[in-house]
Amino acid sequence: xxxxxxxxxxSIAFCVLLGITCGNxxxxxxxxxxxxxxxxxxxxxxxxxxxxxxxxxxAPKQVAAxxxxxxxxxxxxxxxxxxxxxxxxxxxxxNLAGVYVQEPSGEPGTDQNLxxxxxxxxxxxxxxxxxxxxxxxxNGIPLATENPFAYEIQQYDFNRIxxxxxxxxxLNIDNVESIEVIKDPAKLALLGPVAANGAIWITTxxxxxxxxxxxxxxxxxxxxxxxxxxxxxxxxxxxRLPFYDKYGTLADRFNYPAYLKDSSNADYYGxxxxxxxxxxxxxxxxxxxxLTGGSDRANFRFFGAATRNANSADETSLQRYNASFSINVxxxxxxxxxxxxxxxxxxxxxxxxxxxxLAEARYLPDVSNPLPPNKSVYSNYLSEFDxxxxxxxxxxxxxGYFNILAKMKGxxxxxxxxxxxxxxxxDVFYPTQLxxxxxxxxxxxxxNQRFIFNxxxxxxxxxxxxxxxxxxxxxxxxxxxxxxxxxxxxxxxNNFIKLNIVEGDINKTNYLxxxxxxxxxxxxxxKAAVASFFGKAAWNYKELLDVTAVARxxxxxxxxxxxxxxxxxxxxxxxDLYKALLKDSRALSALRVSASYGRNGKLLSDxxxxxxxxxxxxxxxxxxxxxxxxxxxPGISRPYTAGWVGYGIPWAYVEQATAGVxxxxxxxxLQVRLDVYSKTDKDMLLPVPxxxxxxxxxxxxxxxxxxxxGVDLTVQAAVLAGGKHKPALSLQANLNYNKNELKALPKGLxxxxxxxxxxQVGQRIDAFWxxxxxxxxxxxxxxxxxPGTSQPLTYQGVALKAGDxxxxxxxxxxxxxxxxxxxxxxxxxxxxxGFGGNxxxxxxxxxxxxxxxxxxKLLNKYAAQRLDFINTDASSGIDGVKEITYWExxxxxxxxxxxxxxxxxxxxxxxxxxxxxxxxxVKLRSVTLSYxxxxxxxxxxxxxxxxxxxxxxxxxNLFTITPFKGDDPELVQYNGLYTGAGLxxxxxxxxxxxxxx
Numbered sequence: 001x002x003x004x005x006x007x008x009x010x011s012i013a014f015c016v017l018l019g020i021t022c023g024n025x026x027x028x029x030x031x032x033x034x035x036x037x038x039x040x041x042x043x044x045x046x047x048x049x050x051x052x053x054x055x056x057x058x059a060p061k062q063v064a065a066x067x068x069x070x071x072x073x074x075x076x077x078x079x080x081x082x083x084x085x086x087x088x089x090x091x092x093x094x095n096l097a098g099v100y101v102q103e104p105s106g107e108p109g110t111d112q113n114l115x116x117x118x119x120x121x122x123x124x125x126x127x128x129x130x131x132x133x134x135x136x137x138x139n140g141i142p143l144a145t146e147n148p149f150a151y152e153i154q155q156y157d158f159n160r161i162x163x164x165x166x167x168x169x170x171l172n173i174d175n176v177e178s179i180e181v182i183k184d185p186a187k188l189a190l191l192g193p194v195a196a197n198g199a200i201w202i203t204t205x206x207x208x209x210x211x212x213x214x215x216x217x218x219x220x221x222x223x224x225x226x227x228x229x230x231x232x233x234x235x236x237x238x239x240r241l242p243f244y245d246k247y248g249t250l251a252d253r254f255n256y257p258a259y260l261k262d263s264s265n266a267d268y269y270g271x272x273x274x275x276x277x278x279x280x281x282x283x284x285x286x287x288x289x290x291l292t293g294g295s296d297r298a299n300f301r302f303f304g305a306a307t308r309n310a311n312s313a314d315e316t317s318l319q320r321y322n323a324s325f326s327i328n329v330x331x332x333x334x335x336x337x338x339x340x341x342x343x344x345x346x347x348x349x350x351x352x353x354x355x356x357x358l359a360e361a362r363y364l365p366d367v368s369n370p371l372p373p374n375k376s377v378y379s380n381y382l383s384e385f386d387x388x389x390x391x392x393x394x395x396x397x398x399x400g401y402f403n404i405l406a407k408m409k410g411x412x413x414x415x416x417x418x419x420x421x422x423x424x425x426x427d428v429f430y431p432t433q434l435x436x437x438x439x440x441x442x443x444x445x446x447x448n449q450r451f452i453f454n455x456x457x458x459x460x461x462x463x464x465x466x467x468x469x470x471x472x473x474x475x476x477x478x479x480x481x482x483x484x485x486x487x488x489x490x491x492x493x494n495n496f497i498k499l500n501i502v503e504g505d506i507n508k509t510n511y512l513x514x515x516x517x518x519x520x521x522x523x524x525x526x527k528a529a530v531a532s533f534f535g536k537a538a539w540n541y542k543e544l545l546d547v548t549a550v551a552r553x554x555x556x557x558x559x560x561x562x563x564x565x566x567x568x569x570x571x572x573x574x575x576d577l578y579k580a581l582l583k584d585s586r587a588l589s590a591l592r593v594s595a596s597y598g599r600n601g602k603l604l605s606d607x608x609x610x611x612x613x614x615x616x617x618x619x620x621x622x623x624x625x626x627x628x629x630x631x632x633x634p635g636i637s638r639p640y641t642a643g644w645v646g647y648g649i650p651w652a653y654v655e656q657a658t659a660g661v662x663x664x665x666x667x668x669x670l671q672v673r674l675d676v677y678s679k680t681d682k683d684m685l686l687p688v689p690x691x692x693x694x695x696x697x698x699x700x701x702x703x704x705x706x707x708x709x710g711v712d713l714t715v716q717a718a719v720l721a722g723g724k725h726k727p728a729l730s731l732q733a734n735l736n737y738n739k740n741e742l743k744a745l746p747k748g749l750x751x752x753x754x755x756x757x758x759x760q761v762g763q764r765i766d767a768f769w770x771x772x773x774x775x776x777x778x779x780x781x782x783x784x785x786x787p788g789t790s791q792p793l794t795y796q797g798v799a800l801k802a803g804d805x806x807x808x809x810x811x812x813x814x815x816x817x818x819x820x821x822x823x824x825x826x827x828x829x830x831x832x833x834g835f836g837g838n839x840x841x842x843x844x845x846x847x848x849x850x851x852x853x854x855x856x857k858l859l860n861k862y863a864a865q866r867l868d869f870i871n872t873d874a875s876s877g878i879d880g881v882k883e884i885t886y887w888e889x890x891x892x893x894x895x896x897x898x899x900x901x902x903x904x905x906x907x908x909x910x911x912x913x914x915x916x917x918x919x920x921x922v923k924l925r926s927v928t929l930s931y932x933x934x935x936x937x938x939x940x941x942x943x944x945x946x947x948x949x950x951x952x953x954x955x956x957n958l959f960t961i962t963p964f965k966g967d968d969p970e971l972v973q974y975n976g977l978y979t980g981a982g983l984x985x986x987x988x989x990x991x992x993x994x995x996x997x
Contacts (some may be wrong), residue, residue, distance in 0.1 A: 021609035028851030028922040062745075073097075074893040075179040079838075079847045080173045081217060082928040082952050084284050084988050086309045086318065088136055088168035088179075090168035092200060094851030094925060096181040097675075097712040099134075099200075099732035104973050106985035108309040109348040110167045111317035113974055116198025116261055117183060118708030118738045119679040119828065120602075120654065122765040124754055126157045129974045131605055132199040137190075139340060140192045141399055141418045142451040143167070147482035147605060153522045154726050156359040158876060161486050162444040163348055163393035164422040164773060165318075170344035170397045172305045172322045174217045174288045177203045183677070183712070185598030185656045189570030190477070190550045192532055193601040196654050204342070205290070207301040207326045212293035213947070219954075219992025223282045223312045226984055230275050232373050233260055233268035239893070240869060247803055247900040257873055259369045274378045282310035282317065294559065300327045313983045315575055319347040334408050341400035348393040351983065352385055354881045355429060355835040362488075368873060370882035378884060390498050392592075397422035415455035423447035430499035439492045441500050441517060446484030453477045466542045476532040489517035519656035526607050534873035544580050547573045549600070558607045559651065566651040570598030590664035590671075595657070601679065602652040609685075609700070613646050619628050643687040650702055652684040660712075675712040680705060686746050689754060698754075701746035706765055710738035713833075722840060728863075733835035740765055740828070756825060756911065767823040768859055768976065771816065773807040773914040774855040776897045787816040795905040803900030805907035805914070824913050827976025829920070830855030843936030847928040858919040858964070858972045862912055862980035866893060868908035870901040883981065889968040917971040917978070921962035948996035956988045 046456040075095045085091060089112040092102040102113035109682035116134040123129055130148040137143070143166055151157050180186060182199040191199060237260050244253060276667050288305030303324040310317035326340040350356070354371075358364055371381060385391075403416035403758075426444040456474035463469065489500050500517050503510045534552035539545075550570040574594035582588055656679035664671045682705045687698035713735045722728025742765050745752055750759040758769040779802045783792045792799050793809060795816040810820040836849035865872045865879065872880055896914070899907035899909050930952035962969050 002491050014505040015531045018173070026816070027733065031704060047569055073183065073826035074178060075275065077173065077176055077178060079849075079926075079928065081994070082847070082930065082954050082992070083173075083926045084219070084286070084309060084954070084990050085173070085926075085954055086169050086307065086320065087112060087166050088171055088200065089166075091171075091173060091176075091179055092181070093178045094831070094832075095407045095734070095848065097833060098198075098710075098736045098738075099181050100736070100738075100829065100853070101968055102974060103985060105971065106311050106984040107316045107351055108311055109169055109214050109346065111160075111164065111166050112168075112198070114168075115337060115828075116200075117182060117679055117710065117712075118740050120197060120706055120708075121684055121686075121704065121752075122757060122759055122829075124705075124757055125685075126151050126160075126974070127605070132197060134200055135195045136200045136202065137195075138171070138202050138342070138399055138420075139204055139401065139418075139859055141401060141420050141452065142450070142478075142911060143399070144420045144422065144448040144480055144482075146446075146448060146527055148522065149526055150171045150446070150480070150484055150486075151295075153486070153524070154359075155362050156344040158356060158359050160248070161360075161426075161442075162446050163395050164371060164482065165346055165348050165393060165395040165424060165425045167395070167397060167422055167448075169318065169320065169346065171202065171204075171275065172213075172286075172288055172303070172307065172320075174305065175204050175290070175303045175322065175324055177205045180202075180362050183658070183675075184572065184596050185600075185658060186548055186550055186570030186572035186596045188385065188532065188656075189552065189598035189600050190536060191227050192534075192552055192568065193530065193554055193556070193566070193603045194478070195601045196602040197500070204324065204326075204340070205292075205301060205303070206340070207299045207328045207338075208292055209294050209296050209299040210292075212250070214995075215290045215948075217289070217293075217992065218287045219952075219990040221954075221988055221990030221992075222815070223284060223310050223986045225281050225312050225986045226279045228275060228279065230373060231887050231889050232270065232272040233263070235889070236260060237263070242898065243901055246898065247902060249902075252902060254260055256851045257368070259372075267374045267377055270374055272373040273375040274373045274884055274887060277375060277378055277382060278314055279312050280315065282315070284308060284310055284313050284990060286992075287687065288322070293738055294328075297401075298328065300325070307667075311983050311986045313986075314351045314353075315349060316351050316983065317349045319349075321345045324736055336405045337403070338405070339400070339402045342398065346395045346396075346397075350393055352382070353981070354883055355878060355981065357434070358881060360428060360442060360488075361430060361435060361440040363435055363438065363440065363490075364876065364881070367876075367881050370595060370886050371884050373884070373887035375829050376847050377608060381526055381835075384431060384433050386497055388429075388431040388433070390427060394426075395422065395424045399503070410459055412458045414458075416453075416456075418452045420450045421447065426584045427499075431495040433883070434493075438490055439495060440490055441498065442486070443486035443500060444481075444484065444486045446486075449481040449483075449796065452480050468540045470536075470538045470540075472536045473532050476534070477529070479527070479529045481525065481527050484523070484871060486522045489514065489519040491518050492516055502967075528603070528607060530603065531555045544576045545573070546570075546575075554601050556601075556651075558604045560610055560612060560647070560649055562648075563650050566601035566653065568598070568600045568653070570596065571598075572596035572598075588663060589668050592662045592865060593660070595659045597655055597657045599655045600818045602654060602684070604652075604685075607647055609649055611645070613644070619765075628900065632863070634814065643700050644690070644694070644696050645700050648702075649685065649700070650683055652682065652702065654679060654681045654682065670718075671716045673712075673714045676710075677712070678707065678709040678895070680707045680743065686752070686759075687751060687754070688746055688749070688904055703744060703746035705743035706740060707743050708740045708786075712736050725842075727839060727841040729839050731835070731837040733833065735831060735833035737831050738828075739830065758821065760823065763823050764826050766976070768822050768825050768827070768857065768913075768916060769821050769857075769911065770916065771805075771821055771909075771912040772810070772824070772925070773805055773912045774808055775806040776899060777806055780842060782806075784809070784814065798904045800905060801903070801908070802901075803898075804903050805897070805899055805912065806907050807912065821911070825857035826855075827858070827972075828856055829853040834925075843932040845928075845930045846934070847926070847930075849925045850922055851925045852920075852922040852971075854920045856919050857916050857976065858978045859910065859976050860915040860917050860966070861977045862890060862966065863893060863896065864908055864910040864915050866913070867896055867899075868901060868906065871908075885980070894964075916971075917965070918963045919972060920971050921960050921964070923960045924958045926954060926956045926960065928952055945997060946995065948994055950994040951991075952993070953991050954989070956990075957985050958987060 056449050080091055088102045092099050098117045100115045114134050119132045121128050127148040135142050149791060150161050180201045182201055188195050259268050269875035286307040290303040292301040294300050305322040307320045322344050323988040326343045328338045330336055399415055399420045401418035406413045424446055428442045432439045454476040456472055461469045500519060501515045502512045530556045532552055536550045538548040552568050553567045574592055576586055576592050578591040582591055658675050658677040660675035662673045680701040683702045684704040685700050685702050686704045688701050690699050716732045720727055742759055742761050742763055783800050785792050793814050807816050831854040834851045839846040930950050933949040934946060972978050
């Protein structure tokens with residue numbers, strides 16, 4: 001909603017420099033330039049634009065499609081509405097400089113990772129993964145996300161318990177007005193601790209006045225069946241036999257895997273035709289409609305949508321339903337009341353992987369024989385899912401606000417309440433046929449709830465025509481509650497009872513006791529509150545110089561009592577060089593320089609640190625998560641284990657600085673923005689390992705510092721101007737170069753080893769810790785012998801022999817151990833970005849968009865496990881589980897050395913640079929051809945009914961260019977491991993139309 005018509009122009013407050021929101025209070029900011037406007041949640045006004053009144057809101061004009069890339073941290077939304085992308089991460093992927101998105105699986109609705117200007121801490125587990133995510137704001141509301149505390153009751157962290165649905169899949173792009181990334185330190189300082197990792201700012205389309213407007217966007221398409229190379233027992237047998245011929249003994253041949261021994265077994269050696277059941281064409285569709293209108297005193301907007309996104313693999317899909325309603329009311333000429341509510345319901349059809357099912361059940365049957373690649377056998381397996389398995393996953397999310405904006409005699413007030421609530425349920429039942437005579441049931445209910453109350457008061461001092469100072473004070477109070485109730489049970493009476501039934505009569509002695517299941521119950525909740533007070537002053541001199549200072553005081557309930565509060569601050573300045581010094585330049589038409597500095601506190605995601613000294617103990621068997629009770633008695637602690645927490649934990653904080661230049665050249669045909677930045681996260685907590693006799697594995701200590709530095713570059717060029725019977729071509733690109741470095745460890749340590757990670761001061765935090773592979777020992781004589789002895793080189797006490805890997809003895813002590821591991825490569829790309837363009841001719845528009853990530857590595861666990869088949873087959877753990885995709889050739893393994901797989905040195909171990917592969921890639925994310933019926937069809941062009949009528953066809957994720965020999969280098973886990981288990985990032989083709997009435 002726009003407010004400029006509601007008051008005389010001379011009394012409109014000089015808007016502050018920062019276009020961001022504390023709670024629901026919005027500020028207009030564009031490239032560090034002052035914008036004489038006022039904004040309210042859910043709708044930004046147009047800086048400097050006149051006659052954008054509530055009563056005279058102009059109807060949108062027909063515009064040509066443009067590339068999704070854009071400058072100044074904003075995305076051009078319109079081209080994205082022609083694509084089948086469904087998550088906020090997919091919307092920004094490759095479209096914003098400094099933003100990197102990980103998509104480990106193409107399964108619709110799964111979690112994706114969103115990082116802004118690198119990661120703040122090492123990704124040791126999925127807890128750190130959550131703590132590194134950028135905040136996402138919807139109409140000024142910082143969206144509540146899942147809390148990682150649920151992982152601590154899980155034996156495996158493949159997926160979080162519950163529906164595990166991406167909560168940023170709730171937004172329909174046709175209801176989005178703008179998306180931008182906030183990286184400026186002063187802006188982030190005003191946003192506060194929630195935005196310590198950067199922020200993605202999303203604004204939905206809002207109510208506006210005028211004659212009713214109806215917009216419809218609909219598409220239908222399909223995700224085509226993946227074409228893969230299926231293999232069977234013949235291929236696997238031919239792969240293994242050379243190892244047996246070269247290194248195998250008679251005993252090894254007697255122990256040949258049972259499923260490969262009999263070549264006449266048609267299940268394994270017959271046709272490998274399972275792919276027709278696993279990979280199928282899947283339908284995609286979307287239908288959305290919006291209705292907008294009203295008077296100058298009251299107006300509204302309604303939006304509704306139904307969307308289906310699917311993957312051709314394993315019949316996975318996400319069904320989404322959206323509804324949104326916003327209304328603006330002006331009871332007085334100087335008061336505006338606005339409100340909005342969004343609702344989303346999602347139903348997710350999950351994969352049928354063995355690993356996900358067995359990890360959920362915490363039960364591993366005999367996995368020595370994989371499921372045969374035969375179609376008839378695999379169909380019998382799938383029929384168990386259709387007839388007996390229950391796996392319901394549902395997620396509901398609601399966001400809303402109620403806001404009051406008032407202005408009288410130069411004083412402005414903006415305040416209100418807002419909330420975000422999402423809940424997920426999952427009901428699972430696995431029959432005895434899938435668990436060797438045992439059955440399993442689990443039920444999950446969890447929610448994340450956030451409530452915000454904020455008020456701001458501002459005033460603009462107009463000293464003279466050249467100097468203006470805007471001052472604003474405000475408060476913000478935010479509460480967050482994360483809760484889940486989870487129960488799993490075994491040994492049900494039969495496969496027909498798929499629910500854990502309890503006695504519901506409170507008067508009976510067995511009230512709430514299970515009837516026939518062995519139940520394990522895990523309830524938990526976590527609360528956090530943040531109280532904030534802030535002040536801001538912005539000075540503008542002659543529309544040339546802008547200076548803003550920000551200070552805020554934040555108190556958090558999850559901090560210890562002697563460190564409840566933190567003071568953050570920011571300072572930014574920008575200067576228009578073009579207006580001041582270069583107006584006569586023929587080459588330049590704009591040139592502005594800027595600099596910004598800020599410090600911002602960082603919130604903890606676990607409330608246990610507020611309690612002072614404590615640690616959590618196990619109440620279970622070694623290696624498994626603790627149980628909540630024993631023999632009917634409750635446990636003495638919350639049901640999970642973590643390290644010792646002591647006194648004196650201060651606020652961690654991020655300190656960052658950036659300097660930039662923005663230029664327009666060649667009569668605005670070429671526009672460039674370049675930013676150089678340095679960001680250091682300081683005093684962060686790290687679980688430092690302690691001796692075993694302490695009784696716990698680690699003790700949390702503060703003092704870890706990590707620096708990210710780099711460059712953001714955005715370029716936009718109008719190559720061909722176009723005209724009647726002439727093509728128009730525009731190109732855009734964005735690029736980020738980022739480098740991280742560990743600056744300090746707690747307690748003055750220079751290095752620390754945590755599981756398979758070495759953290760060393762001065763090195764990257766995402767580097768792999770590996771043995772350096774230098775080939776193979778072809779004979780025993782090639783193995784080095786320690787001078788003066790007959791002792792050959794050993795691996796942790798095992799003498800190396802012919803057929804073993806030749807690992808470099810870095811320290812020269814003739815023993816290969818962890819002291820010889822070195823930091824190699826990095827899991828995060830050095831360079832990320834995107835490029836694309838728009839070619840327009842007549843009524844046709846062609847959009848294309850590429851996405852790239854360069855300079856990073858992946859650790860190929862898939863190759864290591866296939867080559868280490870002796871140990872993989874013998875494994876009784878989750879790594880020994882083979883999916884049906886085991887019978888799919890994902891890469892050529894012939895280029896690896898032929899080691900002895902029976903060696904006690906385990907020459908195909910994963911932690912060596914033999915399996916470190918280049919993961920760089922360039923992808924064609926989307927290409928769209930659209931046709932404007934209004935300009936192309938004379939009859940429709942003369943109609944007064946249609947404001948827009950466009951037909952389009954889009955192809956998404958059509959091809960990838962990469963040196964990686966596997967299926968897709970993007971299908972990598974957060975820690976850089978490639979397992980080959982991720983569903984392909986789906987290619988898709990859609991045909992649709994847009995109509996505006």
